[in-house]
Amino acid sequence: GAGVSQSPSNKVTEKGKDVELRCDPISGHTALYWYRQSLGQGLEFLIYFQGNSAPDKSGLPSDRFSAERTGGSVSTLTIQRTQQEDSAVYLCASSYRDPGSYEQYFGPGTRLTVT
Amino acid sequence: GQQVMQIPQYQHVQEGEDFTTYCNSSTTLSNIQWYKQRPGGHPVFLIQLVKSGEVKKQKRLTFQFGEAKKNSSLHITATQTTDVGTYFCAGHEGNAGNMLTFGGGTRLMVKP
Numbered sequence: 509g510a511g512v513s514q515s516p517s518n519k520v521t522e523k524g525k526d527v528e529l530r531c532d533p534i535s536g537h538t539a540l541y542w543y544r545q546s547l548g549q550g551l552e553f554l555i556y557f558q559g560n561s562a563p564d565k566s567g568l569p570s571d572r573f574s575a576e577r578t579g580g581s582v583s584t585l586t587i588q589r590t591q592q593e594d595s596a597v598y599l600c601a602s603s604y605r606d607p608g609s610y611e612q613y614f615g616p617g618t619r620l621t622v623t
Numbered sequence: 624g625q626q627v628m629q630i631p632q633y634q635h636v637q638e639g640e641d642f643t644t645y646c647n648s649s650t651t652l653s654n655i656q657w658y659k660q661r662p663g664g665h666p667v668f669l670i671q672l673v674k675s676g677e678v679k680k681q682k683r684l685t686f687q688f689g690e691a692k693k694n695s696s697l698h699i700t701a702t703q704t705t706d707v708g709t710y711f712c713a714g715h716e717g718n719a720g721n722m723l724t725f726g727g728g729t730r731l732m733v734k735p
Contacts, residue, residue, distance in 0.1 A: 541722070550727040551666070551711065564722060599665060611656060611668035612713075612723065 510534070512615035514600050520621045521590055529585045529618045533602030541612065542575055542585050543599045551599065557583065590622045625650045627714045629726035637734050642699045644729035646712035654715050655688055655695045656723065661708040669697075669710075702733050 513532040521527050533540050542554040553567035557577045568574070572590075577583040587594055597619050601612040626649040636642050646655065654673045658666040670679055672688035672695060679686045683706075685698045695714075699706055709730045713723040 543725075548730070551725045553722070553725070556722045601666075611671065612658075612666075614665040614667070616665055 512600055512602050512613050514598075514615035514618050516618060517616065518619045518621075520623060523592060523622055524589055526586065526588045527590055527620065529587075529598050529600075529620070531583045531585070531600030531602075531615060533581065533583070533600070534604075534613055535581075537602035537604050537613070538580065539603045539605065539610075540577060540583050541601045541603075542583070543601065544596045545599055545617070546596045554585070554598075587620075590620075592622050595620055595622045625714065625716055625724045627712060627724045627726040629712060629729050631729055632727065633730045633732070635732045635734065636702050638704060639701050642702050642706070642731055644697050644710050644712075644731075646695045646697075646714070646726050648693045648714045648724075650693070650714075650716055652692050652714040652716060655692075656713045656715075657686060657695075657697055658711045658713065658725075659708050660711065660728070664708075666711060699731075702731070704733050704735050707731060707733050 515530045538559045540557040543551040544554055545551055555575045556564040572588045575585045597617040599617045600615045603612045604610045628647045630645050654671055656671045657669040659669055660666045670686050675692050676690045677688040683700045687696045695712055709728040711728045712726045715723050
């Protein structure tokens with residue numbers, strides 16, 4: 509079946525502009541994560557959705573970052589007033605039910621470049 | 624909060640040499656997962672360990688979960704150039720709804 513998809517694959521934006529990144533998780537997966545990965549670095553947790561529960565937003569670096577998950581499926585990560593330090597690959601992952609017990613399936617990522 | 628540390632951060636080996644990466648958690652884990660990320664790619668699940676002292680093998684890869692369930696290791700025997708990539712461990716504390724916490728990863732480079 510289809511894996512996790514993300515769009516766009518690449519996004520170049522000017523400093524100060526807003527961007528929206530989209531994630532389509534695997535059908536039936538109730539858990540969805542957003543991570544950020546700078547070049548050569550590890551995975552920085554951003555936000556976590558689990559079913560209908562309130563999302564865990566503890567990893568969002570500032571109030572310029574927000575995310576939604578509509579209907580328990582597609583998720584959108586929004587970055588307002590982008591800064592150069594926001595440049596990174598943004599990875600989305602989904603898993604079946606409790607993410608601690610099931611493997612995470614990662615999307616190909618969106619490479620964001622802020623000029 | 625939970626912290627997961629991995630060492631080393633980088634490792635260069637000659638093809639054919641062995642390689643080990645270590646993962647340590649600040650808290651007791653219910654299970655641990657390992658992922659591999661090839662250069663330019665995204666993390667891909669390798670394995671999950673659940674039991675104290677558990678050892679699992681996948682061809683040349685051996686995964687261990689410590690007796691106290693606070694540490695884990697991945698050992699690769701006779702590395703090949705196809706093993707190049709970053710290996711991440713991710714720990715779960717076990718409470719319903721808790722997320723996985725990823726280690727910083729170990730980047731393996733193999734010289735042919």
